[in-house]
Every structure is written in structure tokens, then in C-alpha cells.
Amino acid sequence: MATLTAGSGLSLPCLVLLLLLGIPGAGAQEFQLLQPQGAVSVSAGETLTLLCSVTGNPPAGPTKWFKGSGPTRQLVYEEKGSFPRVTRVTNTDTDYSIRINDTRPEDAGTYRCVMFKKGLGGDEEIGSGAGTNVSVSARPSAPSVSGPPSRAEPGTPVNFTCTSGGFSPRDITVTWLKNGVPLPAPQTRVLPEHENVSYNVSSTVGLNLSAGDARSQLTCQIEHSALAAPLRGTYNLSHALRGQSLLSSPALWIGLVLEKMLTGAFLLFLFLRAPGLFPDVLARSPPATCSVCSLCPQPGDQPPDGGAAAPPAGLSHGAQA
Template sequence: MAPSTPVSGLSLPCLVLLLLLEIPGAGAQEFQLLQPQGAVWVSPGETLTLICSQTGFIPVGPTKWFKGSGSGRQLVYADVGSFPRVTRAVSGSYTDYTIHISDTRPEDAGIYHCVKFVKGSGADEEIRSGNGTVVSVSARPSAPSVSGPPSRAEPGPPVTFTCTSGGFCPRDIAVTWLKNGAKLPAPQPRVLPAHESVSYSVSSTVGVSLTAGDARSQLTCQIEHSTLPAPLRATYNLSDALRVPPRLRVDTAPAAPVALNESVTFTCHAEGFYPKDASLTWLENGTETNLGNPSPLAENPDGTYTLQSSLEVKATEQRNQSVFTCRVVHDSQPPVSANATLRIFQPSPDLFSSPALWIGLFLEKVLTAAFLLFLFLRNKA
């Protein structure tokens, strides 16, 4: 086959192309530059694929890729030049200008344009630019974590919990809080940094008023984002933040007062506390005694605990009005106490059965008789 003959510096194929441009209907199929991707998200280290194709009558001239726009745009790929991390998907194609960017880095984020040029007498002339593809480069969103108060809190005022996660782009992040599956009101999450970035982190806080029954409750932080196929979730067991002090009472059997030398049982009930760490001791008039008989720790239906201990004593005369104290130390908190007083019933003495009474009466009669005898003898004399 004979080689193309240059004519006025142009090869024969180029001349044929120029002639076609002059022939009516030869360019009826309009040239189109297709860049279908509106936005692409990629993680650092992955390979980014940017799609660009041409259809219809394709003018002579290069097709290039740029990052950014205007005079400050950066050349990303052209058929001529060195672009170490960029390769053509279909090498040598005149219609497919899809490229691959390997080992993607955060600085690769931006807007990419596929641009068609035609050869001119001097510099190439730009005739068509793709719509642009927004590339976001960020790490995969991290699994959220929920933190609670630095120490256990008792039922009452709201307690603050915080949910954090990172690696999001774009910055539209939604956070929902759930307690046992029910949605809780919460302020808008805080997304950082405030300026444009390739990666954003989120922090959300919620206030929860704990109750004694929250020993079995769960708090869930749920994060939704456009890059996630399903929400991210983190669960916090409210039992890790809850402290419920024990309710104390002391019962006495039999009920006071009791008869002298009778056996009396004091029973201490420490009820409805959480966590289960608790110790119970008995004191008699402020002095610890080891006579208590504790029962096994019992778990209540709501997850709290009950501890019970009995103390049996003999109602001696020396113990009358003695104070018996049940003292409980719960979860390393200051001790709480409940008291009961031993009262002994002492019946009044039977005066008619007292020997002293009979002796007194006998002496009274003897003295009376002696006095009467004295008067009789005196009158007779």
C-alpha cells in the first residue's frame, strides 16, 4: 500500500477530512462529548475512574483532562506528556477517553473536566468541555463511638452522652439518638472543620434523664450519610452510667416491746440498688457485730438488686434500749444506715406477793398491839 502523500504539509487522510467538512451532510451527526459522572467518592489508596467518551463527527485534535477550571486549571492527562499515576482505560481509542488515577490521595479531590480541542494554525483551540465530575477523596467513615459521663449518675437531672465519628465527605451528616428504639430530641450535630475539606468529622450530644429502671436500657447513636448503604450505629448500655442507691428498712420480729430474755430478730432490707456492689454490716450501739446472717443477693425484674440480712439477739436486761444499726456501703459511696431500738417489757411487781410487804404488815400489827398493851397497863395502874 502506497504511503500517504503530503500535500502542503498535510497528509492525505487529513485532506480527506477537510474535504468532508466542506461536503453538505457529511457532518450531520453532531459531535458530542459525554462526561456522565456528576460526583464520585473514593477512599485514599483506591483507583479513581473518570469516564469520558465522544460520539458523532470527531474533529481532529487532542482530548485532555483537567482538574479545576479557568486559567488556574491543572492538566491531569494528555496523550503527550508524563502522568505517572494516570492511564487510559482504552489505549489508542479515538472515542473513549476514560482514565484511571491510581493510589488516590486527599489532594486529588476537586472537579475534573474532559476537554476537546481542535488543531489550529497555532495553539490548539478548545471547542467543548464536559460537565465536570466532582471527586471527593476521604477515608471510609469510622464506626461511631458513644461515651457517657465520667462517673455513674443517679436518677434525676439529664446526663450527657456524646457520639463521634469521622471520615465523611460531603458534610451532610444526619445523627439520630434512640433510647430502647424510641427517638430522642437532640440538638443539631457539630460537623468539623467548618471550612471546605476532603474529610469531615461529626460530634453529637444528647441529654438523658436516667431512671431506676434503666439498668436494662440501651442508648443508640445512628448516623446516616449519602455514601453509606445503611446507617452506622453504636449502642451504649445505660447500666454503665447508672447508680441507684439502696432503700433501707429494718424490721423487728416480734414487734417491740419484747419480754425479758426473749429472742429477737432484726432484718435489714437493702432494696432496688444498682450496680450490685454492696456490703452490709450490723452495729450494736455503734459497735460492729459479726452476728449477722446475710441472704444471697437477689436480682429484681427491672435489673436492680436486693440484699437482706438478719440479726438474732437475746433481749437481756442490759440490752434494753440498745440501738441496732444496719449499715450499707454501695458502689464505694458514703454509707447509708437504718436503725431499730430494742425495748424490753418489764411488768410491775405484785405488791401482795412481796415478802417485804408481809413483814411490814406483821411489824405494824406487833407495834400496834404493843402500843395498845402499853395504854392498857398504864390506865390500870
């Protein structure tokens, strides 16, 4: 008769068979895969560290990292293969933590550390970590403000649009200001409307322009969790107003001519009252008291060589005798 072990309810041959088959719980040491991070938030461009370790005595086999779950899960890291942005933190048999460099919005998702054991038909999955949910915060781009395609007359309603993109998470606040004063009821839309790795925003505000808006400025202000301070884009409303043409305004012509005349008169006044301001001009000009006649020889003048004075022009030799 076979002898039964105390309290087991199994005969000795049965226990031996279980040990030979390697059935879990029959003498094999247990192991536990630890993934302590429930959720991690990182800014785009930073380095993300995902923790995973094993305790106990796991069977021989690789440990891999996956993003997502099910048949569509994406392999993130394993010892074999090339993963340029992913590296092991330490190269030990108990720590399987990894680093992801230069994180991007598309890196957001749930990551799991999965252990395998070697089998005749390939690696067999035997354990998985609880999973770490990673969110990547990305800054919105600088806001760009655009006005109407053509200039408008004063009193005409005009729409202005502010756009920005590449941000995550989805929540964003857009505020319009005219000369620093908030404008009411802008129409703001964030796309895509479904969950995505990054988002774009477009906001539109309408204004009735007046002639005085030629000196006004419109500001689009964006606030987001990834920003330490709001981003602003500006638009000068003079670019949207249709101004008067110089040819169609005689008053502008007259003002321009008067300006040139006054400028010329002022320069002439300076020239006459302050000759020292224009030494080069005066050096090339004859003295104010000089005349053409004074440059000619006069009767009684001695020639430079001390000889007799030259006869006046027009006298013949006979007259001189």
C-alpha cells in the same frame, strides 16, 4: 486588474495569503472536541470513566485532562509523565477517554478534556470540552458513642456524644434512641461548614439517669446516601451510673455469705446421699463401720501362717507359763 471570486468579496491574492497563513476558516478542516458527560456520580473506591473524543481533522498536538479551570487548574493526565491511578481507555487518535481507579473524596470536581497544537513557543491550547462535574460519595465511618468522663449518681443530667467522619456528600441524619425509642432534640453539627471533599459529624444528647437505667441501652443511628442501611453505635447506660459498693452494703455481704453456705450444704448432701458421685474420695477413706480397735488382732485370731496366736499385748513370758 485583479479578479474577484464570486460572492467572496476578496481578491485571489488575498485568498492565497489567507491559506498560507493557516487562518481558521480559510480552507482548513474544522474539528470538534466532544465531552458528553455533564455530571457523573461515583462511590469512593470505584473506577471512574471520563469520556472524550474528537471529530474532524485537528492539528498535530497533545490532548490533556485537567481538573478545575483557570491558572490553578490541576493536570490529571497527559501522555508524558506518570499518573498511577489514571489510564487511557483506548490508545487511538480520536478517543481520549480516561479511567481513574480507586476514586477518593478529593477526586470530586469538574474535569475538562483540552486539546493543544504544537507551536514554536510550546503547546498552544486550541479547544476544550464542555466539562464533566464529578461527585464522589463516601461512606461515613462506624459511629462511636461516648459517655461522661466519670460515673454519675442517679438523677444527674449526663451528656452522650456520637461521632462519625469521612463521608461525602455533606447531608447526613443522626437519630438517638433509648431502648429503641427515639429521643428528642439532639444537637448535631457537621464540619467543616464550608464546601469540602469530606465531612465529620458530632451529635450530643442529654439524659437524666435513673437507677433503672442500669439495664438500658443508648443507640446512635446514622443515615447517609452512601449507605445501603443505617449504621448504629450503642452504649450501655450501666457504664455511666455509679453503683453501690460491696463494702458499704451489709445486705450484700449477708447475701454473699448465705449463698456460699447454701452451696456448701448442698454439696455435702450430695456426698452423703449419693456416694457414687465421689468414688475417688471414698476409695481413700476407711469404711463407715471401721474403727481403730477393729484393725488390731483379737484373742483367738489365727495368725496368717497358721501358728499359735500371739499373746495379748502386756503379758510376760512368766504369765504365759
